[in-house]
Amino acid sequence: MERRRLGFTDLELSEVGFGAWAIGGGGWAFGWGPQDDAESIAAIRRALELGVNWIDTAAIYGLGHSEEVVARAVEGRRDEVILATKCSLIWDEKGEISSSLARESVRRECEASLRRLNTDVIDLYQIHWPEDDERIEEGWEEIGRLIEEGLVRYGGVSNFLAGHLRRAQAIHPVASLQPPYSMLRRRHEGSEFAFCRENDIGIIAYSPMQSGLLTGRFDPSRLSEEDWRRRAGEFQEPNLSINLWFVDQLRPVAGEYGKTVAQLAVAWVLRREEVTSAIVGARRPDQIEETIGGAGWTLDEKHLAKIDELLAERKRRILEAGGYWPEGE
Ligand SMILES: NC(=O)c1ccc[n+]([C@@H]2O[C@H](COP(=O)([O-])OP(=O)(O)OC[C@H]3O[C@@H](n4cnc5c(N)ncnc54)[C@H](OP(=O)(O)O)[C@@H]3O)[C@@H](O)[C@H]2O)c1
DSSP states (O other): OOEEEOTTSSOEEESEEEEOSGGGOSSSTTOOSOOOHHHHHHHHHHHHHTTOOEEEOOTTTTTTHHHHHHHHHHTTOGGGOEEEEEESEEEOTTOOEEEOOOHHHHHHHHHHHHHHHTOSOEEEEEEOOOOSGGGHHHHHHHHHHHHHTTSEEEEEEESOOHHHHHHHHTTSOOOEEEOBOBTTBOGGGTHHHHHHHHHTOEEEEEOTTTTTGGGSOOOGGGOOTTOGGGGSGGGSTTHHHHHHHHHHHHHHHHHTTTOOHHHHHHHHHHTSTTEEEEEEEOSSHHHHHHHGGGSSOOOOHHHHHHHHHHHHHHHHHHHHTTOOOOTTO
């Protein structure tokens, strides 16, 4: 698989990265239901065999569990893998989640992630959400100190808007932005993409298949009771039926390239030169086998225009039905 350099750094990321949220499993507020660790480890190892060279996880995924599973999967080959994780979402003994960018909290989180990941250094350490707004500068400065001390190689941010990016960049260079980015989430394409282009900041796009919706295989009846998607706007009516209609319209477009809808969704994200890599989630080896096929080919203008047309019709239908429309889209 081709690699792209992440912003100003010396990290060369495969165009598809492995996203480790779902393999954090169930038992917490944003869990995906039961998940077999052996399958998760097999999925990661298969990804590495197929040319994926980096993994995105977070302390919060499975309340530490995802990081531990990642560590087991890369045991003995840590040097071949770029590890990215995140801080700012913390939990208490009851599993209640809150946000903190207090300097001592960021440091404590980093030390815990290093332990769980069983490593001496985190290649990319990201602020997960800008929710503790007043302390963005404080938390970002602490990441600067962790870099100076050699515990972290590069610092990145996630879910930041242009205003947040400007504040962080004024303190020390931001290596990467991790925004949601898919056909259904285009909010960051404007100011944030421009800021990243101008400041040599890499973009690692999350949920390129809208958390499974844009795969052409999504079956709502298979969601476990505790899967967070049951509560998400795009997975509830009227959006769900309209989204599944949209996916059906994508099938012939993908078919013209001999590709699947999941592969089309990933290729669509990678079409933008600002995007370094698409982070795809996988719960089993066969899922990553398919989705890496989103890299290495390009969509032509005619099909991009067709997708825009379909997206406009999707929007019309959702608004007409009084459905869910996220802020800023
Ligand atoms: N920074 C943030 O705030 C943030 C937020 C979200 C995600 N992320 C990162 O981005 C990564 C990817 O995002 P994501 O997991 O939400 O979404 P995604 O990559 O768009 O979708 C992944 C999900 O789609 C399903 N899937 C994957 N391959 C498939 C295939 N070939 N056929 C059918 N279904 C398939 C799987 O779920 P099922 O089989 O259960 O349907 C899988 O968990 C995360 O793991 C995480 O690292 C970051």
